[in-house]
Amino acid sequence: MTIHSLPARTKTPDRTPAEKPVRRRGGRRLLRERAGRQHHAGPLAYVLLAVMAVLSIFPLYWTMVAASTDNTRVSQTPPPFLPGPNLFSNLARAWDEAAMGKAMINSLIVAGVIALSTVMFATLAGFAFAKLKFKGRNVLLMLVIGTMLVPPQLGVVPLFMMMSELGWSQQLPAVIFPTLVSAVGVFFMRQYLSEALPDELVEAGRVDGAHSLRIFWSIVLPVARPAMAVLFMITFVHAWNDFFWPFVVLDMTNPTVPVALTQLSAGYVRDQSLIMAGALLGTLPLLAMFIVFGRQIVSGIMAGAVKG
Amino acid sequence: MATSTTKALAGEEPPGAPRTTGGERTARRRSALLHRLDVKGAPFAFVAPFFVVFAAFSFYPLVYTSWISLHDVELATLDVMEWVAFDNYVELWGDSRFWNALQNTLTIGVISTVPQLLMALGLAHLLNYRMRASLFFRVASLVPYATSVAAAALVFTMIFERDFGMINWALGAVGVDPVNWEADKWPAQVAISTIVIWRWTGYNALLYLAAMQAIPADRYEAASLDGASRWKQFTHVTVPGIRSTIVFTIVLSTIGATQLFGEPLIFGQGPNGITGGADNQYQTLGLLLYEEGWKNYQMGRSATVAWAMFMLLVLAFVAQRLIKRLRSRTS
Numbered sequence: 001m002t003i004h005s006l007p008a009r010t011k012t013p014d015r016t017p018a019e020k021p022v023r024r025r026g027g028r029r030l031l032r033e034r035a036g037r038q039h040h041a042g043p044l045a046y047v048l049l050a051v052m053a054v055l056s057i058f059p060l061y062w063t064m065v066a067a068s069t070d071n072t073r074v075s076q077t078p079p080p081f082l083p084g085p086n087l088f089s090n091l092a093r094a095w096d097e098a099a100m101g102k103a104m105i106n107s108l109i110v111a112g113v114i115a116l117s118t119v120m121f122a123t124l125a126g127f128a129f130a131k132l133k134f135k136g137r138n139v140l141l142m143l144v145i146g147t148m149l150v151p152p153q154l155g156v157v158p159l160f161m162m163m164s165e166l167g168w169s170q171q172l173p174a175v176i177f178p179t180l181v182s183a184v185g186v187f188f189m190r191q192y193l194s195e196a197l198p199d200e201l202v203e204a205g206r207v208d209g210a211h212s213l214r215i216f217w218s219i220v221l222p223v224a225r226p227a228m229a230v231l232f233m234i235t236f237v238h239a240w241n242d243f244f245w246p247f248v249v250l251d252m253t254n255p256t257v258p259v260a261l262t263q264l265s266a267g268y269v270r271d272q273s274l275i276m277a278g279a280l281l282g283t284l285p286l287l288a289m290f291i292v293f294g295r296q297i298v299s300g301i302m303a304g305a306v307k308g
Numbered sequence: 309m310a311t312s313t314t315k316a317l318a319g320e321e322p323p324g325a326p327r328t329t330g331g332e333r334t335a336r337r338r339s340a341l342l343h344r345l346d347v348k349g350a351p352f353a354f355v356a357p358f359f360v361v362f363a364a365f366s367f368y369p370l371v372y373t374s375w376i377s378l379h380d381v382e383l384a385t386l387d388v389m390e391w392v393a394f395d396n397y398v399e400l401w402g403d404s405r406f407w408n409a410l411q412n413t414l415t416i417g418v419i420s421t422v423p424q425l426l427m428a429l430g431l432a433h434l435l436n437y438r439m440r441a442s443l444f445f446r447v448a449s450l451v452p453y454a455t456s457v458a459a460a461a462l463v464f465t466m467i468f469e470r471d472f473g474m475i476n477w478a479l480g481a482v483g484v485d486p487v488n489w490e491a492d493k494w495p496a497q498v499a500i501s502t503i504v505i506w507r508w509t510g511y512n513a514l515l516y517l518a519a520m521q522a523i524p525a526d527r528y529e530a531a532s533l534d535g536a537s538r539w540k541q542f543t544h545v546t547v548p549g550i551r552s553t554i555v556f557t558i559v560l561s562t563i564g565a566t567q568l569f570g571e572p573l574i575f576g577q578g579p580n581g582i583t584g585g586a587d588n589q590y591q592t593l594g595l596l597l598y599e600e601g602w603k604n605y606q607m608g609r610s611a612t613v614a615w616a617m618f619m620l621l622v623l624a625f626v627a628q629r630l631i632k633r634l635r636s637r638t639s
């Protein structure tokens with residue numbers, strides 16, 4: 001087989017970074033060109049992957065099944081495997097009885113604000129670490145990475161005291177403020193901007209006499225947009241699902257979704273289909289996000305990974 | 309040297325009347341000074357927000373925790389701190405609940421982390437094949453990651469229910485007696501670990517997959533020229549190639565395991581949750597910390613548990629370092 005008979009779409013010639021066009025749309029650039037050699041998946045690989053997919057999805061499917069039947073049916077053996085007729089009535093009950101409505105709005109506010117501020121500060125800091133020269137840059141970057149190793153829960157007692165002193169106990173700011181920034185986010189943006197933002201662009205801005213904030217606004221932000229979108233989603237997921245600190249500082253009159261869910265199951269009389277309806281309700285927004293933006297979230301997590 | 313773009317960018321007004329040379333010089337000096345200030349100062353301004361928030365809400369509380377742990381503080385009167393020196397530590401050392409929680413944290417940590425990372429490695433290897441629907445499989449393995457601790461724990465609590473749970477029903481179908489998942493120590497810890505494994509395997513697999521894709525192809529080519537089998541290539545090229553990612557996930561999982569809280573709390577279904585079962589059979593350090601502070605109202609003792617957790621982490625990493633040392637010496 002000669003070279004010419006090969007299919008045309010084998011490999012684009014490698015381009016030097018300088019002549020790579022800067023993509024402005026979509027998160028595709030986050031997907032690395034693969035380097036490792038790829039074998040085709042055999043039937044066994046497909047079977048194993050299918051098993052993994054079923055194991056991943058089944059608990060959620062079963063949440064839906066349990067949420068759509070009634071208590072007597074849920075607690076029979078064998079357990080039901082097909083959805084019943086009561087899904088919407090159970091969801092409505094969970095919405096009313098478990099303060100789910102309020103919890104949803106609270107979670108939306110908390111996760112939205114945290115994700116926005118994380119993205120903003122991470123992009124600013126990530127740009128500085130990636131493209132600006134300043135004294136102690138490497139030391140500070142090591143410090144950022146070091147902070148990833150400090151579990152936030154260990155400071156929970158003084159944090160609780162601080163919040164009651166500020167008068168924020170049971171209030172949303174108590175949940176929002178401690179997580180306004182994220183070390184992982186800063187590191188992620190630095191990695192991305194180091195690769196995606198050509199030095200020449202920053203230089204050009206400097207030559208034109210633009211000050212740093214202006215460069216950030218007009219040059220960095222457009223380049224960083226896909227990574228910002230991904231970081232927003234990942235941070236949103238984490239903030240939405242965060243449990244320990246909200247559970248400590250909020251009460252049942254003003255909960256986030258996970259805190260409201262504990263209330264559902266805390267009673268002695270357990271209404272299983274109500275509990276499952278609540279769990280389903282609390283998961284639906286994120287599930288919708290994953291179905292729509294699955295590709296971006298996957299590539300974002302992979303882009304943020306430590307390689308080597 | 310100003311061009312029109314400069315003015316547009318810097319938002320300057322076009323000069324009206326031509327200035328005198330002296331005025332021009334001071335203006336230029338001023339803008340040069342501003343420029344230097346900007347180049348020197350802006351980076352610090354950009355990274356400052358991160359460090360300010362971290363210092364206020366993470367670092368300061370962590371340090372202050374150690375100070376609180378040397379006092380008696382009641383939840384109802386947070387402003388009254390009574391100095392007791394190391395009494396809290398002495399009490400904790402003699403408290404059987406602490407040792408029980410420590411042991412539970414370690415065992416649940418091991419039985420949730422080890423299988424999780426091994427499965428993630430296998431899954432990443434499978435996802436690394438070229439195949440149809442690869443995006444579907446990747447997103448599917450991330451579904452658990454999108455589920456909150458609370459929701460996941462509620463579902464698994466039901467699946468592991470003693471009387472009508474799906475697991476016991478399935479065991480019964482193959483002739484095994486039902487297991488009392490909540491009341492017995494080992495089954496409870498296995499069930500709780502299952503929740504952790506389910507939530508994090510796919511996420512870790514994606515981290516491994518990203519690292520695998522960064523391994524240069526020529527290493528595989530060299531290995532196959534040497535006649536290495538697929539399995540040999542996996543153990544001698546793939547695994548060493550993603551070593552630092554594996555270390556990274558071990559570190560993150562270890563930190564996560566020390567903090568375990570939501571899963572056992574919800575698995576205990578209400579009143580039993582905080583104590584980690586009727587006999588504390590699955591109480592973790594995280595639960596003990598909460599119980600001391602928010603159920604027994606002893607914030608000082610709660611801070612002591614937190615500090616003990618921190619020491620545990622430090623010890624774990626020192627141990628890891630030592631093992632690494634010894635290994636490199638023997639090999």
